[in-house]
Amino acid sequence: MYIVLVYDVGEKRVGKMLKLCRQYLNWIQNSVFEGEISEVKLKELKAKASLIMDQDTDSLIIFKSREQRWLDKEVIGLTKNDTDHFL
Amino acid sequence: MYIVLVYDVGEKRVGKMLKLCRQYLNWIQNSVFEGEISEVKLKELKAKASLIMDQDTDSLIIFKSREQRWLDKEVIGLTKNDTDHFL
Numbered sequence: 001m002y003i004v005l006v007y008d009v010g011e012k013r014v015g016k017m018l019k020l021c022r023q024y025l026n027w028i029q030n031s032v033f034e035g036e037i038s039e040v041k042l043k044e045l046k047a048k049a050s051l052i053m054d055q056d057t058d059s060l061i062i063f064k065s066r067e068q069r070w071l072d073k074e075v076i077g078l079t080k081n082d083t084d085h086f087l
Numbered sequence: 088m089y090i091v092l093v094y095d096v097g098e099k100r101v102g103k104m105l106k107l108c109r110q111y112l113n114w115i116q117n118s119v120f121e122g123e124i125s126e127v128k129l130k131e132l133k134a135k136a137s138l139i140m141d142q143d144t145d146s147l148i149i150f151k152s153r154e155q156r157w158l159d160k161e162v163i164g165l166t167k168n169d170t171d172h173f174l
Contacts, residue, residue: 004091046163053164054164059116061115065152074151075148077146078142
């Protein structure tokens with residue numbers, strides 16, 4: 001499954017969320033990630049994210065598409081190259 | 088067409104981008120919008136956004152899906168209700 005994940009968390013939790021999400025997905029913008037992920041891995045990611053988040057103030061949105069080709073991506077301006085992800 | 092739009096712009100331009108995007112889409116998170124939009128309206132939105140953005144530092148990513156049902160959305164934590172959008 002292909003997903004786009006965006007989070008909005010308090011400043012104190014940004015570092016932890018970033019580190020967590022980069023373990024599972026590609027970082028494409030400030031708080032935006034995308035990538036192929038299995039149901040099991042996504043469940044794991046959501047569970048870990050929930051532990052970091054303050055459920056009253058933070059937000060995590062996941063858009064899921066069964067196939068990546070069903071979702072076109074267009075970038076205007078700066079493109080983030082998350083090459084570190086593969087190290 | 089159904090789109091998800093995320094931007095990352097300098098603090099000085101956040102207000103303008105927010106105002107612009109809310110004219111076309113529903114605000115669902117800090118810098119994340121979604122909604123049905125026509126090709127013509129999207130072209131208009133992109134042109135206006137480009138005028139606001141600093142192309143060297145700012146970023147705008149648009150995910151397009153031909154049909155909304157091809158994209159599942161899951162929200163964890165806080166949900167933003169953009170009721171103002173309909174006023």
